[in-house]
Amino acid sequence: MSGELSMIRHAVRMLAITYCVCGHPAYSNYESQAVTPPLSFSQFCIQYPEDCRRHDDRRIRDFRSSIQRWRELAQINSTVNFGIAPKDPPASRRDAEWQIFPDEGNCGDYAVTKRHLLLRSGWPSSALLLAEVVIRATGEHHLVLLVREGKAVLVLDNLTPVVTPQVDALDRFAIVRAESGTDPQRWTREVAAF
Numbered sequence: 001m002s003g004e005l006s007m008i009r010h011a012v013r014m015l016a017i018t019y020c021v022c023g024h025p026a027y028s029n030y031e032s033q034a035v036t037p038p039l040s041f042s043q044f045c046i047q048y049p050e051d052c053r054r055h056d057d058r059r060i061r062d063f064r065s066s067i068q069r070w071r072e073l074a075q076i077n078s079t080v081n082f083g084i085a086p087k088d089p090p091a092s093r094r095d096a097e098w099q100i101f102p103d104e105g106n107c108g109d110y111a112v113t114k115r116h117l118l119l120r121s122g123w124p125s126s127a128l129l130l131a132e133v134v135i136r137a138t139g140e141h142h143l144v145l146l147v148r149e150g151k152a153v154l155v156l157d158n159l160t161p162v163v164t165p166q167v168d169a170l171d172r173f174a175i176v177r178a179e180s181g182t183d184p185q186r187w188t189r190e191v192a193a194f
Contacts, residue, residue, distance in 0.1 A: 033189040035177050038132060038143075040108055044098040045185065051100070051116055052184055058122035069149060072121060073163050077156045080113045086158070098143075107143045110158035114145045123147075131178035136171075144169075146178060 045052035059069075080101075087104035098108035100116045115128045127148040135142050145156040146166065153166040180186040 035187050035189055037187040040098050044112060048100060051119065054184055055119050055125040057124035066150060073147060073154065076114055076117045077163050080110055081158050081161060084110055107158055111143045111145045114156050125184045126181045129179040129181060132176045133173035134176055135173050142173065
């Protein structure tokens with residue numbers, strides 16, 4: 001029975017992969033250079049559908065100053081960075097299964113956990129974009145969370161203990177693709193509209 005269940009899970013994952021690869025063009029001209037999302041994101045949305053839906057802003061703007069919001073970002077960034085032990089997953093799981101608050105994880109686990117906690121705190125999904133980047137020094141692909149706060153775009157990254165303005169972080173990495181601010185399930189190459 002357990003072997004059959006494993007085969008069914010494998011078949012479902014293969015169908016999801018086929019849909020992601022064949023169902024969407026890798027690049028198209030509509031919606032500011034829309035691209036196929038990472039496979040791990042598609043699998044994450046199957047496991048955590050609520051985190052992949054559009055969420056409106058539920059923060060009480062009149063009572064929460066920008067300093068309070070900055071503290072909330074810093075606290076969540078720090079809590080997640082220290083709450084998940086870094087681990088290079090086995091090749092079979094590498095970047096394929098992002099999880100919310102695992103005991104050990106990779107950059108994807110850190111980013112989706114931070115986004116999850118901010119969504120639960122009332123932040124809108126349009127202000128919280130997962131972004132795949134390439135680290136300039138190593139060429140390694142990496143996942144971070146971009147957060148729009150007022151006119152600023154901030155980066156929450158497990159490789160640095162502090163929340164960093166995007167303009168400063170771009171010295172360390174280049175953005176490859178990111179979630180669309182209008183639809184959390186769409187990804188785009190163009191983050192300028194964010």
